[in-house]
Amino acid sequence: MAQPTSPPPIELVPDNEDPVRMALANRVFFRLYQCANLLHKTGSRALEADGLTTQQWAVLGALSRPEAAEGMTVNELARYLMVSRQNLSGVLRRMEANGHLAGTADERDKRARRITMTPWGREVWERRALPRIHGYYGRAVDGFTEDDLTHTLHYLLELLDNMTAIDAQP
Amino acid sequence: MAQPTSPPPIELVPDNEDPVRMALANRVFFRLYQCANLLHKTGSRALEADGLTTQQWAVLGALSRPEAAEGMTVNELARYLMVSRQNLSGVLRRMEANGHLAGTADERDKRARRITMTPWGREVWERRALPRIHGYYGRAVDGFTEDDLTHTLHYLLELLDNMTAIDAQP
């Protein structure tokens, strides 16, 4: 027997008002906020003997990749690290002053500056920083299986995707 | 038939040198670093019309809890948010100047200052900020099921635990 058509189910509570979801999201973002603070604090402390901060660690990590063998421009680095180029400008100035980095004018595009690691910067990175970073990682992911790490990475990438969309379309 | 006892398996590569683990940890921390930057950027932008930053949002969120009905001291807030009290001192000064917060001398302990939300601060928090924050959460956790959120929270708490241990024992 044919049923009379009934209206489609109405979502009484829109997604962004679902209290359970909101409470969970709130806890996630609060912990993400704490993680961010603690990452910068403990990361910088782990490398303070080498005169590096967490941000400088990120810069050296980016420039040490084989893909960056020719160096990177300020803008490329800023996009890669997801910070503003204005901010990076200051970080790079300090790192050039420290002798870790060198900037040379780009031949093709005279507006651009190519940033590369100096031999001393590479030495510091490979011989001093990397061993400490691996020690740091070892403690920071203590108790994580490889599966845990993979899942954590996946969720961070999802959050990053969503926040990138928010950033692009405020 | 009895086997001769053989030596226990030797872990050739200590945990913090396992290259697969290190590579995974590196990707996790790089994404965490990007998440941190993007959280502060998009969070502050979401509330800029109310004159709030991500940090001020965290402070109001802490003070709006029923447990904080009597207010919180600077130190309690700093521990709760996992930032230094020196840093918080400046944030609170700006928020008192904005009229969102008020500080009163603690009766019991004359060294301490109890921070509370002003009626205006509560109004801004409840009527203006919270709706925007829920909109932000809705977009930021788009595609996450409740299970996903629970798992994400779990992994962030694990990372937080490990980093707290590093912080305490450098």
Next chain:
DNA sequence: TGACAAACGTCAATGTATTGACGTACCATA
């Protein structure tokens, strides 16, 4: 009780992060 360590909050110095503004250089199109 009197002295001394420890905790509370702030000041100062430094580094990182944002947006807005600006000069220089590239480039596409009229």
Next chain:
DNA sequence: TATGGTACGTCAATACATTGACGTTTGTCA
């Protein structure tokens, strides 16, 4: 080939974040 739009990098102002140092208050233990 001019000319306007856009991209590159930096300067300036402001807000966060750290550590180190300091004056005030508290509380404990000789």
